[in-house]
Amino acid sequence: MADDMERIKREEKIWEEENKIGVSPKSPRVYTDLELEAKAVYTPADIQHVDYLRDIGFPGEYPFTRGTYPEMSRHRPWRYSVFTGFDTPAETNKRWKFLYQAGQPAFNIVYDMPSHMGVDPDDPIAEGEIGRVGIPICNITDIETLFKDLPMGKYPFYGNAESVAAIFVAMYIAAAKKRGITEANLPGAISNDPLSTAASKSTLAFSVKHSFRLACDLIEYACRKMPNFYPVQVKGVNMSEGGCSMAQESGFSFCHACAYIEECLKRGLDIDTVASRITFFQSTTPHLFEEVAKYRASRRLCARLMKEQYGAKTNSALAWKFTAYACPLWFQFEEPELNLVRGTIQGLAQALGGCQATPHPGYDEAYAIPTEKSQSLALGTQQILAEETNITKTVDPLGGSYYVEWLTEQMEKKIIEVMEGVKAKGGAINALESGYTKREILRYYLQVLKEIESGGRVIVRKNKYRVKEINPWERLSLHSQNEEVVQIYIEGVKRLKRERDNSRVESCLMRLREAAKGTDNLMPYLIESIEAYATLGEITKTLKEVFSEFKAPAIIPA
């Protein structure tokens, strides 16, 4: 065996010399996203030290390199969907019905910016932003409207929200209860990851420390009472949209996940419970093989981390679960239809990488909120990948490729380096508060930007093959806001505030304020307030009387 490997290496050298590979101007060196050179070809000698049973194994078994579950998507596709949210809950409900009919096995929303920041629609600071980049969710009636004539509880309810996630989940629990569905039966997931958000995007209503406390309250509550709900999706995708590298995405994500885990362990939960409920929300660029390697390496690394560092034992605690989103940073403005092609390749990387869920962006995402047409195309792209192409017939079809196994190993090493960097800065929260994480991400992105500006990284129609005559605005019929329904909605919020039992609201908020001063889990207080028709803005304001606010570091990298 060892002799064979030596022979292969010798032959490879001869082959390289004969073909003048990597030594002539015609054959310059080529690099991967890992800032490592990619050879012209890979052979068994490149992965000779990989022990199949120890390092790769079988899907659904330690170290899970090949997949989270034994059969993955062979009999049931991953959960594809599209993020929806615009104008008002009633308008979004209409789009949800369309998507339900089109076979979307999830209810998936995107919140508008005032909602992310815990601001009510009738607050003057939110003027012009209601229903713009997502849906306004202000109180329990909004969740009821959203699910009108739709089977709440049949499919998971997904959403991205960070420091106010606990408040939205309280709304979901309270609205479900009114329909006779108990929290124990509620399916869904919410990102609830203020740490990754502090590194990039920064949509936090409270300081890192206080957002973290509230996030852990939700995680703890779900671990104890909501067995079908995933209370945190560590948001690598936020950091990717902020420009990070693949290794940074997984590396920082693991550091943030460990922070949540350690806090929950302190609260008396056991590792197998907590680790099984933490999922990851990752991005996908069009760099297909690197992405597949990132997902495979992350599975292996997560399993080893959970086992060796925390002593996790069950498969569901050891197996890394992830949602993947075709990173909109790589959706381009020039010639919008080409984003359908990019999205398909990103979707292929997600499928071959073994994703569990894929909200897919519209090709018009770089311009505005997706239209019904672009959402149908996005959902259809995923459905074709999952059910028309035969790629799901066998698990991890790229496993065993010399190149992909080599890349997986290199990726794992790079992710570990990122994690060690954070450790040297005193852990995830210190690294975030000192601006280290954000600075590292921007440092990498400026490198990428230089590559784009110099043409070293080709982006078709943007820095190569430009066509002046293509005017993207003329090619699209973009979503435009129905301002009339938004005004009616805002009036409805004002009416609710007048007509509800305001003394009940006040006493609920008073109890919440007192609880926030101590260490009680705030979920029951949030649910009680929501049931009394308290609004997101009122709850956030109440918490801000106790919690400090977030100040995003304003960094222009050197």
Added chain:
Amino acid sequence: MPEKIIKVLIAKPGLDGHELGAIVVATRLRDAGMEVVYTGLHQTPVQIVASAIQDDVDVIGTSIHCGAHLVLMKKIMKLIKERVPGDKKFLVIAGGPIPPADSFKLKEIGVDEVFSSGSKIEDIVKFIKDHVPTNPSVP
């Protein structure tokens, strides 16, 4: 006499966190020899205009990805009119995914130029250099 260094405020109004565009423009304007002040996220129009006056900038560049560009720029332009001393002039430019029809409306309310998605950095630099107002220099 050495050429006066152009001072630019890059501002992020709105509640969103899409700041990569603002950061990229800020670094590239700095590379082009300008002095750049970046406000960071979630700034109100009042805060932005106050920073512009306090830092005595020549240019206010806003980066808006939250869809509220018309509302926010109207407020900023109104505040500039109300609060800025008569002899001081700002060059005001706006960036973000802004549709052409809205760019037109922004120019109508006094925004000097709109750089929508797909704009080139060189064009922004050139526009600023060609149009920067001559302000009385502060002693």
